[in-house]
Amino acid sequence: VNQPIPVLLNEIRFSFEQLKEHFSRIFFLCDKNTFKFCFTPHFSSFVPKENVFVLEAGDAHKTLENAGLFCTFLLENQADKNALVINLGGGMISDLGGFSASIYQRGIEFVNMPTTLLSVADASLGGKTAVNLHHTKNTLGLFAHPHSILFSPQFLLTLPKDEWLSGWAEIIKSVLLFDSTKWEEINQLEQLPLSTNKQSLSLIEFCWKHKSKVVDRDFFDKGVRQALNYGHSIGHVIESMSIREKKPLLHGFAIAAGMKYENLISAKLGLMDGKEAIKINLLLEQWFPVIRKVKPEFSKEFANILLNDKKNKTGKLNMSLLSKPGKFYIQQEVPTELIEEVFNQTL
Numbered sequence: 001v002n003q004p005i006p007v008l009l010n011e012i013r014f015s016f017e018q019l020k021e022h023f024s025r026i027f028f029l030c031d032k033n034t035f036k037f038c039f040t041p042h043f044s045s046f047v048p049k050e051n052v053f054v055l056e057a058g059d060a061h062k063t064l065e066n067a068g069l070f071c072t073f074l075l076e077n078q079a080d081k082n083a084l085v086i087n088l089g090g091g092m093i094s095d096l097g098g099f100s101a102s103i104y105q106r107g108i109e110f111v112n113m114p115t116t117l118l119s120v121a122d123a124s125l126g127g128k129t130a131v132n133l134h135h136t137k138n139t140l141g142l143f144a145h146p147h148s149i150l151f152s153p154q155f156l157l158t159l160p161k162d163e164w165l166s167g168w169a170e171i172i173k174s175v176l177l178f179d180s181t182k183w184e185e186i187n188q189l190e191q192l193p194l195s196t197n198k199q200s201l202s203l204i205e206f207c208w209k210h211k212s213k214v215v216d217r218d219f220f221d222k223g224v225r226q227a228l229n230y231g232h233s234i235g236h237v238i239e240s241m242s243i244r245e246k247k248p249l250l251h252g253f254a255i256a257a258g259m260k261y262e263n264l265i266s267a268k269l270g271l272m273d274g275k276e277a278i279k280i281n282l283l284l285e286q287w288f289p290v291i292r293k294v295k296p297e298f299s300k301e302f303a304n305i306l307l308n309d310k311k312n313k314t315g316k317l318n319m320s321l322l323s324k325p326g327k328f329y330i331q332q333e334v335p336t337e338l339i340e341e342v343f344n345q346t347l
């Protein structure tokens, strides 16, 4: 299956009418916020409300139960093999909606319409779908490309400030992995833009280009695609723990904290220059003040989540680590003691 590249939606209604010609029925999946801020203003005049399934917002609702409820909704509304699901929302919606569509009647098509910076730049493309299981991130999922990815900057107009910042974390991850010159450019920024201006649009396109290149080379995540997990091994555990403790951290903030601790690990392993790690980490803390306060405790539970994380082979911790901006290593073995050590270290 070919990987679709995101397309800018110029005329929302026109594009919707075009999709209608190819499918028997079209159903929308939204969360409460995207229903209010994206569906109502842009679609409600021509799409009946009965065709929309609305979930509670937030990653805690990316569950198998909700995927089951959405599939039940599709069944009750007689969705056939030729029906289409439109995921109108952030990464939570595209992950859960993509997963549900891919298992409903062994797979129907879905379109991602990303409404957060994080999902525009990252989650809506690449063909990974998932739900969490017992608060452990993305335990159930499959690979399935969307039919298309349609993006309108208008969808992002109502995005709260923290959600913008959360999206920037994944963009910064890509820049750090793939382009030292771009990194030099953006590390001059005192603040990250909170709108789709020229600079953010060009960085979104940068992410599309690099992510799709890596996904084309390694769709099933056996090799080079694992580079994109930089910040995620530790970040996912921090995120899972925060959901368990009912103080959920935004995905991007957990990943920014994950990048910070993984840089320290990389320096301890001699893969990154110590001064470089500190320089990058200071910038991460400047842009994402909340991660300054994220000080994980290395508990047994933490270790268990880390070891169960699907990125690790048989009991050994494998991480993708940055060496310097523009250079990374995949599948680096990391002793658990080292993780404990960097958690106790201050910058």
Ligand SMILES: NC(=O)c1ccc[n+]([C@@H]2O[C@H](COP(=O)([O-])OP(=O)(O)OC[C@H]3O[C@@H](n4cnc5c(N)ncnc54)[C@H](O)[C@@H]3O)[C@@H](O)[C@H]2O)c1
Residues within 6 Å of the ligand: 031, 032, 033, 034, 037, 038, 057, 058, 059, 062, 089, 090, 091, 092, 093, 095, 115, 116, 117, 118, 119, 122, 123, 124, 125, 126, 127, 128, 129, 137, 138, 155, 156, 157, 158, 159, 160, 163, 166, 251, 252
């Ligand atoms: N599949 C992938 O490749 C991939 C990659 C990265 C992240 N993810 C997943 O994506 C999720 C995180 O994505 P996210 O940050 O987009 O989270 P999200 O979908 O939970 O959205 C974040 C918040 O913003 C609100 N929101 C969305 N659009 C809005 C708008 N236009 N105006 C106002 N509010 C709006 C949502 O209701 C929610 O409260 C996680 O589940 C993560 O695991 C998946």
